[in-house]
Amino acid sequence: MKRRATRGGAGATQAVDSPGAPVAPRLAHSDVRLRLIAASCALLGAGGARAQSGDAVAPLTPSIATPAPSDEWQIDSALAYYHEDGRIRAIEPVVDVAKNLANGQVIGVNLTFDSLSGSSPNGALPSRKAQTFASPSGTSLTDPKKTYTTAPGQLPVDPNYSDDRLAAGASWQIPITRVTQTTLGGKLSYEHDFFSVSGNAAIAQDFNDKNTTLNFGLNEEYDSIRPIGGTPIAGSDYSLFEKNGGDKTKNGISGLLGVTQVMTRNWLSIFNLAADRFTGYLNDPYKILSIVDGAGDTSGYQYESRPDHRTRKSAYLENRVGWDRASTALSLRYMSDDWHIHSETAQLQGRLWFSDQDKYVEPTLRWYKQTAAYFYTPFIPAGEQGSTGYASSDSRLGEFHALTVGLKYGEKLAGQHPGINGEFSARIEYYQQISDGHLDAPGSLQGLDLVPKLKAVLVQIGWRF
Amino acid sequence: MAPPADNGSPTTLPAPGTVRLEPRGKMLAVVFAAMASPCEVLLPTMDQLKAMEIGRFVAEETWRIEKKFSRYRDDSVLAWIHRNRGRELTVDAETSALLEFARQCHELSEGLFDISSGILRQAWRFDGSSGLPSEATIAKLLPLIGFEKIAWRAPRLLLPEDMEIDFGGIGKEYAVDRAYEQVAAVLHEPFLINLGGDLRANRPPAQGAWQIGVERPDTDRDAALLLSLEHGALATSGDSHRCIVHDGKRYGHILNPRTGWPVVDAPRSVTVAASSCTEAGLLATLALLHGATARSFLEEQRVRFWILE
Amino acid sequence: MKIIRYLLVATVVLASACSSVGVKPWQRDLLAREDMQPSGSSIDAAIDDHLYFSKEASSGGRSFAGGGCGCN
Numbered sequence: 062m063k064r065r066a067t068r069g070g071a072g073a074t075q076a077v078d079s080p081g082a083p084v085a086p087r088l089a090h091s092d093v094r095l096r097l098i099a100a101s102c103a104l105l106g107a108g109g110a111r112a113q114s115g116d117a118v119a120p121l122t123p124s125i126a127t128p129a130p131s132d133e134w135q136i137d138s139a140l141a142y143y144h145e146d147g148r149i150r151a152i153e154p155v156v157d158v159a160k161n162l163a164n165g166q167v168i169g170v171n172l173t174f175d176s177l178s179g180s181s182p183n184g185a186l187p188s189r190k191a192q193t194f195a196s197p198s199g200t201s202l203t204d205p206k207k208t209y210t211t212a213p214g215q216l217p218v219d220p221n222y223s224d225d226r227l228a229a230g231a232s233w234q235i236p237i238t239r240v241t242q243t244t245l246g247g248k249l250s251y252e253h254d255f256f257s258v259s260g261n262a263a264i265a266q267d268f269n270d271k272n273t274t275l276n277f278g279l280n281e282e283y284d285s286i287r288p289i290g291g292t293p294i295a296g297s298d299y300s301l302f303e304k305n306g307g308d309k310t311k312n313g314i315s316g317l318l319g320v321t322q323v324m325t326r327n328w329l330s331i332f333n334l335a336a337d338r339f340t341g342y343l344n345d346p347y348k349i350l351s352i353v354d355g356a357g358d359t360s361g362y363q364y365e366s367r368p369d370h371r372t373r374k375s376a377y378l379e380n381r382v383g384w385d386r387a388s389t390a391l392s393l394r395y396m397s398d399d400w401h402i403h404s405e406t407a408q409l410q411g412r413l414w415f416s417d418q419d420k421y422v423e424p425t426l427r428w429y430k431q432t433a434a435y436f437y438t439p440f441i442p443a444g445e446q447g448s449t450g451y452a453s454s455d456s457r458l459g460e461f462h463a464l465t466v467g468l469k470y471g472e473k474l475a476g477q478h479p480g481i482n483g484e485f486s487a488r489i490e491y492y493q494q495i496s497d498g499h500l501d502a503p504g505s506l507q508g509l510d511l512v513p514k515l516k517a518v519l520v521q522i523g524w525r526f
Numbered sequence: 527m528a529p530p531a532d533n534g535s536p537t538t539l540p541a542p543g544t545v546r547l548e549p550r551g552k553m554l555a556v557v558f559a560a561m562a563s564p565c566e567v568l569l570p571t572m573d574q575l576k577a578m579e580i581g582r583f584v585a586e587e588t589w590r591i592e593k594k595f596s597r598y599r600d601d602s603v604l605a606w607i608h609r610n611r612g613r614e615l616t617v618d619a620e621t622s623a624l625l626e627f628a629r630q631c632h633e634l635s636e637g638l639f640d641i642s643s644g645i646l647r648q649a650w651r652f653d654g655s656s657g658l659p660s661e662a663t664i665a666k667l668l669p670l671i672g673f674e675k676i677a678w679r680a681p682r683l684l685l686p687e688d689m690e691i692d693f694g695g696i697g698k699e700y701a702v703d704r705a706y707e708q709v710a711a712v713l714h715e716p717f718l719i720n721l722g723g724d725l726r727a728n729r730p731p732a733q734g735a736w737q738i739g740v741e742r743p744d745t746d747r748d749a750a751l752l753l754s755l756e757h758g759a760l761a762t763s764g765d766s767h768r769c770i771v772h773d774g775k776r777y778g779h780i781l782n783p784r785t786g787w788p789v790v791d792a793p794r795s796v797t798v799a800a801s802s803c804t805e806a807g808l809l810a811t812l813a814l815l816h817g818a819t820a821r822s823f824l825e826e827q828r829v830r831f832w833i834l835e
Numbered sequence: 836m837k838i839i840r841y842l843l844v845a846t847v848v849l850a851s852a853c854s855s856v857g858v859k860p861w862q863r864d865l866l867a868r869e870d871m872q873p874s875g876s877s878i879d880a881a882i883d884d885h886l887y888f889s890k891e892a893s894s895g896g897r898s899f900a901g902g903g904c905g906c907n
Contacts (some may be wrong), residue, residue, distance in 0.1 A: 092826040093634050094809070100630035101805040104623050105703050132857025139878045144887065155878055163600045163610065246898060248903050253878075255905030264845055271687065280899045284877065288679070315899060326862045331873050335895055377896035379874060383865045394896040404893040412870040419684075421870070431892055440864075457892055457907065469879070488879065494890065519886065523878060612860075614867050675861035684867050686860035 067364045067515065135159045139486075139523035149179040167234040176225045180218035184348035184454040186440045187216050188359045189505045196221060197347050198290040214509055219347070226252045238265040244278075257284045263317075266269040274331075276319040281310045288346035295366035296447065299349050311341025319377075331379040340370040350454045354443035357504030361448050365453040367436065373398035386414045402458065404431035408465075418473075425467035425490070430497075433460040437499055439511065456512065458497070463494040467519075483526025490519040539564055545585045547578055552733065556581020560588040561698050563722020584705040584719055591701045594620075595693045597644075597802035604692060612687045614677075614762065622681040624693055630694050631696075631808055632673040638815045643671050643783035644692045650770075650788070652779050658772050664786035672782050673680065699724050699761050699807030706759075706803070718755075719728065726759035727802045738798050740832065751797065751832055761807035763814050764795035764834075789804045791818040795834040873897070 063510060075246035094199030136158050143151040153175035160168050183194060192211045199207030211217040232246035242265045250257040286292070291304030315337030322330045349362040379392040389411040397403040408427040415421065436451035439460045474483055494515035502511060529576050539559040540546040548555045553570040554577040565588060567581045596602040603621050617625065631639045645667055649659035670689050677684035685691060693700075698721050706726045707718050718727035735754035740762060750785050753760070771779040777788040785806075796813045800806035809829055813820040824831040848888055850860075850879055865871060888894045889906035 062904060093812070094805075094829065096630065096634040097805055097808055100627050100634070101703075101808075103630075104700070104804060105707060137878050139882065141882050155882065157878055157881075163605075163609065165609065171881075173881075216547075224905070229902060241853045250903040252602040252905050257903040257905075259903055261899055269857050270860065278899065282903065282904075284905075286905065292870070301899065315893075315895070317899065323863070323866060326858050329866060329871060329873070331897070337895070373893075375893070375896045379897065381871055381873075383868060383871045388870045390850055392874065392897065394893070396893040396896065398892075400891045402891075404891070406893065406896075410874070423870075427895075429887075429891060434892070457890060463891065476590050490883075492886070492890075515890065516700060517886075517890075519882070521879070521882065610865060612867055614864075614869075669859070672861075677861075677864035677867075684864050686863060688860050 062181070070322050093143070103430055115423065133161050134405075135161075136524070137523070137525045138519055141519060141521040143517060143519050145179070147180075148515075149177055149181060149222065151175055153178040164234040169230075169232040171230040171232075171235075172226075173228040173230075174226070175228075176223075178223040180220040181347075182216060182218050182224035182456065184345075184365060185217040185362055186351040186353060186359065186454070186511055187211075187214055187508070187509050189213050189357065189509075190352070190359070192217055192359065194219070194349075195302070197288065200290070200304075202300065216510075218308040218515055224252055224254075226250060226255075241265070242273070248403075249468055255284065255291055256287075257282060259283070274321040276317065276321065278317045280315045280317075280337075281312070282315075282339075283310065284341075285310050286342055292342075292346050292375070293364040295344055296348045296449070296452070297364050298447070299362035299364060309342030309346075311339055311343060313337055313339035327383050329381045331381075333377040334375070335377070338370065338372045338376045343367045343369060344372060345453070345455055348453065348455050350441045350452055352437070352443055352446045353440045353503055353506070355503050357502070357506040360443055361446065363441060363452075365455065366451045367434075367453055368400065368451055371398055371400055386418075400434040400436070400458070402431055402434050404429065406430075420472045421470070423469040423471070423488075425465065425469070427465035427467075428462070429464075430462040433498065434458040439498065442503075456494075456515070459512070460497045461494050462497060463492065463515075465490055465492045467491070471523075483524060486521075486523040486525070488519070488521040488523070490521075492517045492519065543589070544581050545578070547574060547581070553731065556585070558585040558588075560585065561592050561701070561722060563698070565721045566719075567709075568718040568720070568736070568765065569715070570717075570733065580709060580713065580717070584709065587705045587708065588701045588721060591697065591704065591717070595624075595697050597692050597694070607683065607685055611685045611689065614682055614684045617681050617683050619681070624696065625678055625683060626680050627696065627804075628691075628693070629673060629678055635812055635815075637672075637674075637784055638782070639695070639812060640671060640673050640783040641691045641693060641695065642676065642689055643781065644694065645670055645690045645781070646781045646786055649786065650779070650781060652770060658770065658777070668786050671786075695811055696804065696807065698722060699759075699803040702726050702759065702803035724759075724761045724803050724807055725755075727755055727757050730756045740834070750795075750834055753797075753832070754792050755799075757798055758801050759803035759806045760797060760799050761803050761810050762795060762797040763807065763810035765792060765814070782815060787817055789817040792816075793820050793833045793835055796820060796824070797832045797834075799830040 062478070099474065136156070141153045143153065153173065155173045157169065157171045162168065185192065185194070191213050192223065193202050193208050194217060195202055196207050196209060203210055209220055228248065228250035230246065230248040232244055234242060234244045236242045244263045247260045248258070259280060259282035261278060261280035263276060265274045267273070268275070286309045286328045292307055292309055294303045294305055297303045315335065317333055317335040319331060319333035324330050344365055344367045348365045350365055351359045352361045352363060353359050373396060375394055375396040377394045379390060381388060381390040392408045394406040406427070406429045407423065410425045412421050413425045436453060438452050439454050441452060467488060469486060469488040471484055471486035474485060496512040496514065500511055502509065542559055544560040545556050548557055550568065555566045555567055555568050556577055557564065557566045559565065567584045569577045569580060586686065587833055592601060594602055595604050597604060599605060607615060628641045649663045649667055663685040675686060675689065701723050702724050703726065704720055709717060709719070710728050716727065716729045716731045718725060725738070730736060735756045737762060738753045738755050740751035740753065765778040765780060778792050780789045780792050781787065782789050792814045796810045798806040798810040798813070800809060809824065809827060813824050813831070821833055884894065885904070
């Protein structure tokens with residue numbers, strides 16, 4: 062091919078002026094240059110140094126410092142305050158740090174501290190007479206320093222309940238192939254009377270262009286319990302304070318099999334099946350039951366006793382639907398176990414974005430219902446104490462339903478305030494438990510509020526960057 | 527791009543990361559290597575210390591931009607974007623400006639200019655072999671090309687999995703303009719910044735207009751074209767890479783993002799003059815993408831241009 | 836155990852039945868948004884799960900059970 066230098070117009074060597082003012086477009090295509098000039102101006106005007114009229118040559122430094130990509134590190138933190146009406150108060154700071162590595166792996170570390178204090182029900186029933194109990198480290202009912210008294214008609218609570226817990230967890234996500242990923246994790250938790258260590262491994266496999274993901278995971282937990290004052294003999298007479306010393310242990314294995322499916326551009330669906338089995342010491346060493354006769358008088362107490370194994374199975378379904386400025390999620394869970402407890406949970410959560418996705422509100426509604434464990438009983442009828450069966454009056458094993466109403470507000474601060482990045486959030490939740498158990502209050506106990514509602518508020522502020 | 531015709535040219539590039547001062551007749555040139563090209567800053571009336579300061583600044587700004595948007599570095603913003611495909615990212619102001627520019631160019635070129643078309647590299651390897659990719663190979667890649675498929679709304683970017691972007695088509699011209707503006711803000715004497723053939727000057731030196739030689743692609747460095755530049759920018763786009771010859775047809779390395787195939791009958795080299803290097807560079811690129819109609823396209827844009835067949 | 840085998844088969848069948856359902860990679864813009872992520876992963880979920888674990892008899896379901904504390 063012959064080489065020619067061609068140019069629209071005159072010869073090859075010509076003084077080049079700055080381009081003339083653009084003329085009115087004759088064809089659609091001459092719009093191209095105008096728009097290109099505008100686009101170039103926008104590009105070069107953005108963040109560049111402006112022409113200065115100064116004469117001296119100022120020291121030159123490159124115009125825009127390159128910021129380190131901020132998404133390599135993700136730090137999520139929150140401070141939650143929990144308050145149960147007239148009972149427990151807790152404060153819980155949490156920090157979660159995640160780092161994306163260049164090889165696609167993700168490392169996460171989590172630290173939680175929670176501090177509880179207040180009064181905690183000990184499992185005994187209210188009575189028409191005053192009642193005296195020993196605090197967990199006490200061994201008699203006569204030492205005034207280690208006992209507490211409950212007024213007539215009041216629910217017996219240990220007023221000096223306090224517990225501090227420190228927990229740390231770590232996780233490591235490793236992509237194996239473009240469609241397979243494993244996650245390994247571990248957790249440690251420490252309280253003065255309880256220690257837990259657990260490890261988990263999970264694998265996620267993508268199919269169908271990453272529209273379907275299969276998840277499988279296993280978790281193994283080992284707990285060591287060292288009750289204050291020693292471990293009471295389950296089911297024994299409270300006043301004997303028979304504690305057979307010895308630390309107790311329990312361990313559990315849990316598994317989860319799940320499918321995550323992208324249904325449409327707006328809709329994601331998740332279905333999980335999970336099961337766990339715990340064996341070992343499953344009692345609450347601080348809980349007792351009242352022994353009550355037909356007249357409503359409490360004649361004594363006994364320590365609670367639960368089976369030494371528990372197997373649970375659950376099915377979970379979550380559907381999330383999103384639009385331009387809002388999204389909603391509905392999740393349902395059904396659980397049943399071999400203590401004959403079944404529960405149903407339904408949670409509806411919504412998010413509404415304001416002002417260009419910088420601010421949002423997130424209302425939540427949760428409904429929960431559970432049936433009682435087969436050995437749950439609010440008290441032991443007089444004459445049946447000391448029998449070899451299991452018994453516990455822990456309200457957490459009883460029959461109740463609960464409602465949570467919550468609202469969260471979040472605001473992204475990036476770009477709004479110089480030098481501040483990240484997202485701030487504040488959340489408040491109200492939780493109420495209402496007992497469904499039908500209690501035939503014997504004798505003088507009639508008219509007393511034997512199983513009061515649990516009402517609690519959670520307030521939380523969070524910072525993510 | 528050869529240096530001004532009346533001087534001997536340097537035969538070796540400075541070591542990476544270094545700048546070197548060279549006399550060019552009555553001018554000083556600070557030369558360095560960046561973006562796989564020889565680069566230089568020409569300062570006709572400067573003292574050596576000032577020339578080095580200015581030259582070093584231009585070099586560092588160019589290296590900064592090169593590192594930031596490099597396809598080959600783990601620590602570049604581009605690598606970070608590709609590590610986080612499928613996740614929404616908030617990009618910094620400079621990256622945001624470039625992405626916005628890429629979007630506007632995509633629109634005004636009706637899809638001919640597309641920074642997501644680099645993925646076609648997987649099908650087209652211009653390594654001297656004469657094999658063409660199969661229709662099936664191209665067909666698999668086409669759905670992954672298209673700036674409209676990227677969720678971009680400044681400053682939030684969501685690059686879908688399996689898609690790729692790169693700023694190779696605009697990076698060098700942008701670096702010229704960026705360095706030029708900052709130098710021009712403080713220096714009123716004439717200067718010219720030339721990064722591998724994309725160049726811009728603020729005013730002519732005392733000796734008269736800048737003399738620019740445009741090389742013929744693919745050959746030794748005899749200038750095919752000699753231009754005089756008083757001020758403004760020049761950018762050259764060309765087909766200097768090896769091509770694939772198959773059945774007597776020459777397939778150049780400019781690929782049409784809409785079809786996945788090389789543009790037919792594109793000129794070997796297009797040089798455009800405009801007020802900014804970015805504008806000139808994009809017009810040159812668009813001209814090549816127009817293939818056989820490159821000349822009429824440039825004539826419609828009413829710009830000064832030179833085509834080498 | 837038989838039931839595990841049935842569950843496995845059911846899950847795989849379900850997963851493969853979903854092969855025609857889904858979106859292209861560039862249609863995942865909404866799904867990448869933070870409020871469209873599965874709920875088990877946030878700090879809020881961890882704090883809530885801890886609360887429910889200590890007040891109710893059920894736990895877990897969307898991820899591994901809370902556990903690891905002496906509150907139940």
